[in-house]
Amino acid sequence: MSWVDVVDESTRNLTHPTRPPRPTYIPPHLRHTYNNAVSHLNYDHPSSFNFPTHPTPSRPRFNPNEHGRSSRTRGGGRGRNSFLVGPNPNSFDIADKFEKVEVTEDDQCNENAINFDAYEDIPVEASGSDIPKPVSSFVEIDLCEALQQNIKRCKYVKPTPIQRHAIPIAIAGRDLMACAQTGSGKTAAFCFPIICGIMRDRLKMVVPGGGMVKVAYPTALILSPTRELSCQIHDEANKFAHRTGVRIVVAYGGASIGQQFHNLEKGVELLVATPGRLVDMIERGRVSLKMIKYLALDEADRMLDMGFEHQIRKIVEQMDMPPPGARQTMLFSATFPDEIQRLASDFLSDYIFLTVGKVGSSIDLIAQRVEFVQDMDKRSHLLNLLCSQNPNRTRDKPSLTLVFVETKRGADALEHWLLMKGFPAIAIHGDKVQRVQVSPPVVWLILYLSGVKSQDYSIKERERALKSFKRGATPILVATDVASRGLDIPRVAHVINFDLPKAIDDYVHRIGRTGRAGNSGLATAFFSDKNLPLAKPLVELMNEAKQEVPSWLSEYAENSPRGGRGQGSRYGHSNKFGGYDFRRSSIPSSAVGYSEYYGVDSSTQAADNSATAHGEFYAVDYNTEYCSTQSADDSATAHGEFYAVDYNTEYYALPANSDAYPYLNVGSVVASGWD
Numbered sequence: 001m002s003w004v005d006v007v008d009e010s011t012r013n014l015t016h017p018t019r020p021p022r023p024t025y026i027p028p029h030l031r032h033t034y035n036n037a038v039s040h041l042n043y044d045h046p047s048s049f050n051f052p053t054h055p056t057p058s059r060p061r062f063n064p065n066e067h068g069r070s071s072r073t074r075g076g077g078r079g080r081n082s083f084l085v086g087p088n089p090n091s092f093d094i095a096d097k098f099e100k101v102e103v104t105e106d107d108q109c110n111e112n113a114i115n116f117d118a119y120e121d122i123p124v125e126a127s128g129s130d131i132p133k134p135v136s137s138f139v140e141i142d143l144c145e146a147l148q149q150n151i152k153r154c155k156y157v158k159p160t161p162i163q164r165h166a167i168p169i170a171i172a173g174r175d176l177m178a179c180a181q182t183g184s185g186k187t188a189a190f191c192f193p194i195i196c197g198i199m200r201d202r203l204k205m206v207v208p209g210g211g212m213v214k215v216a217y218p219t220a221l222i223l224s225p226t227r228e229l230s231c232q233i234h235d236e237a238n239k240f241a242h243r244t245g246v247r248i249v250v251a252y253g254g255a256s257i258g259q260q261f262h263n264l265e266k267g268v269e270l271l272v273a274t275p276g277r278l279v280d281m282i283e284r285g286r287v288s289l290k291m292i293k294y295l296a297l298d299e300a301d302r303m304l305d306m307g308f309e310h311q312i313r314k315i316v317e318q319m320d321m322p323p324p325g326a327r328q329t330m331l332f333s334a335t336f337p338d339e340i341q342r343l344a345s346d347f348l349s350d351y352i353f354l355t356v357g358k359v360g361s362s363i364d365l366i367a368q369r370v371e372f373v374q375d376m377d378k379r380s381h382l383l384n385l386l387c388s389q390n391p392n393r394t395r396d397k398p399s400l401t402l403v404f405v406e407t408k409r410g411a412d413a414l415e416h417w418l419l420m421k422g423f424p425a426i427a428i429h430g431d432k433v434q435r436v437q438v439s440p441p442v443v444w445l446i447l448y449l450s451g452v453k454s455q456d457y458s459i460k461e462r463e464r465a466l467k468s469f470k471r472g473a474t475p476i477l478v479a480t481d482v483a484s485r486g487l488d489i490p491r492v493a494h495v496i497n498f499d500l501p502k503a504i505d506d507y508v509h510r511i512g513r514t515g516r517a518g519n520s521g522l523a524t525a526f527f528s529d530k531n532l533p534l535a536k537p538l539v540e541l542m543n544e545a546k547q548e549v550p551s552w553l554s555e556y557a558e559n560s561p562r563g564g565r566g567q568g569s570r571y572g573h574s575n576k577f578g579g580y581d582f583r584r585s586s587i588p589s590s591a592v593g594y595s596e597y598y599g600v601d602s603s604t605q606a607a608d609n610s611a612t613a614h615g616e617f618y619a620v621d622y623n624t625e626y627c628s629t630q631s632a633d634d635s636a637t638a639h640g641e642f643y644a645v646d647y648n649t650e651y652y653a654l655p656a657n658s659d660a661y662p663y664l665n666v667g668s669v670v671a672s673g674w675d
């Protein structure tokens with residue numbers, strides 16, 4: 001069966017629901033072990049698979065004539081017609097649908113949808129003072145009744161590990177920096193406490209205005225880097241806030257600001273926004289942040305890196321938002337480079353740092369494969385991969401494949417090429433406006449006649465691409481990093497890094513589009529000469545995730561310049577995976593003149609001798625209060641990775657030599673995998 005047949009079939013099934021289902025091919029993300037996942041995907045022997053019909057690929061070892069009919073006559077046209085269908089006829093209004101979900105006390109329906117077994121041994125680290133205890137069920141948390149009902153409606157039977165730990169912390173009003181694996185339920189972890197807080201505060205707070213107001217005074221703000229992610233958070237938050245009366249508005253750039261002002265005028269308590277559009281609204285005097293009590297940054301490390309930091313600082317520090325301590329701030333991501341932790345700490349007050357899960361444990365979730373492919377061979381290799389990938393189905397819908405490329409132009413070109421080859425692909429990137437600008441005059445005429453503005457059109461184009469992909473009409477999405485973070489798309493079975501990213505953190509987020517909510521997935525990367533700096537961090541990541549590392553990649557890693565994650569990290573420092581609160585490596589005042597004392601909490605008490613010996617970790621005694629002139633462990637200093645002190649040390653200090661400072665960075669915290 002070819003891709004076009006699959007799409008055609010899935011479209012037909014929509015209109016003929018009585019049609020008997022085809023035998024289901026078990027997709028990788030429903031298999032429980034790596035071996036199972038890859039045993040059906042034998043890439044070295046593509047002929048052992050049910051090849052689709054497609055035009056001749058350029059790769060010589062693949063001969064389409066051995067594998068089926070030519071698709072030029074059959075597949076191409078039908079494919080294109082079938083995936084360029086209009087809106088899903090079965091699409092429904094989420095609110096209506098949600099209303100009809102029955103709430104029962106013993107609703108176990110979704111338990112199978114999420115792999116809770118994987119939670120049992122998940123490593124969790126928390127640091128900070130007076131850390132609230134985790135819970136094991138939602139009912140243990142003091143959430144209001146309507147929210148509890150909505151949790152059941154969402155069929156969230158149990159909290160995920162990040163929810164178990166983070167929600168009690170947030171409900172207790174504490175500031176939080178939380179790092180947990182992709183797809184592990186962070187959205188609910190910050191939405192539940194915010195919605196609950198808004199409902200409680202209503203009783204005490206008087207918000208300016210009333211009725212239709214020109215200036216909006218939200219009490220909660222969630223910032224996220226992309227419009228797609230903001231919309232997704234808005235949809236989720238709306239489900240959680242169903243029948244609570246909490247008013248939620250989303251604001252993002254590239255769409256009509258007028259409509260968004262109109263939405264704000266109707267009242268807003270929780271504003272979900274992208275930074276640029278929010279700054280615009282504040283500067284036009286239409287939004288005031290002076291009533292903000294809850295601030296959450298999703299994908300916080302991205303929000304504070306070079307691209308966004310300026311805007312975020314403006315919003316958080318230079319507008320009228322209450323300062324840290326007067327508001328509650330929560331930062332969430334799957335990756336937290338320590339430089340970003342440092343920046344983020346400016347926004348927080350007496351915060352708790354939480355990491356849930358370590359990379360080394362993601363074995364059952366995302367099977368990672370790396371293949372050496374030179375740039376010129378990538379297309380034919382991709383074609384082989386797509387061909388050998390049986391058009392998987394989950395509940396009679398095709399499984400989805402996400403292909404990451406480096407540039408917008410590359411995304412468009414690959415989309416076009418895949419279409420030419422008869423594969424139902426669609427591209428998404430941040431520059432759809434340009435595509436509109438070069439559109440033929442007839443497109444402009446249609447837009448003009450239908451009263452659609454170009455900005456709206458570009459947004460709609462992006463939305464349309466995502467919708468078409470989500471519902472399986474175009475089961476291959478070619479994307480730039482605009483789709484690498486946060487997007488929660490069920491049935492993404494395979495992530496292909498056609499072009500690897502420059503930073504390993506981006507790789508972590510990209511592959512995290514599969515293997516979500518405890519399900520397994522498959523990630524394939526095309527590694528070329530250009531990716532040498534990524535070799536070492538990639539090998540480290542794969543080793544820690546207990547993935548099979550090809551010997552050629554290990555050799556590259558060994559021969560590549562020193563730097564580990566440093567070379568592959570956009571932040572340029574050596575790193576170790578696993579949870580680590582950067583405050584543990586802060587430089588105390590007596591050592592090098594830093595004014596801030598780092599308070600060590602109980603979670604740091606267990607000093608690890610082997611760590612000391614390896615010079616990778618430092619540990620200080622539980623009762624440590626001061627720093628003194630204890631000299632740093634030589635081996636640690638020599639490795640330049642970490643400062644180590646003796647297990648029984650009461651005091652710790654860092655060498656006064658300021659050159660040592662850069663080496664003391666712990667690097668990025670990356671969490672991935674649930675068990």
Ligand SMILES: Nc1ncnc2c1ncn2[C@@H]1O[C@H](COP(=O)(O)OP(=O)(O)OP(=O)(O)O)[C@@H](O)[C@H]1O
Nearest residue numbers: 114156158159160182183184185186187486488517
């Ligand atoms: N307690 C729960 N029970 C069942 N499903 C859950 C639960 N919590 C979250 N989910 C589901 O898990 C999926 C992933 O959640 P979410 O998108 O919040 O992950 P995330 O940690 O924010 O991922 P990313 O790092 O990629 O942004 C969603 O489909 C969500 O509905």
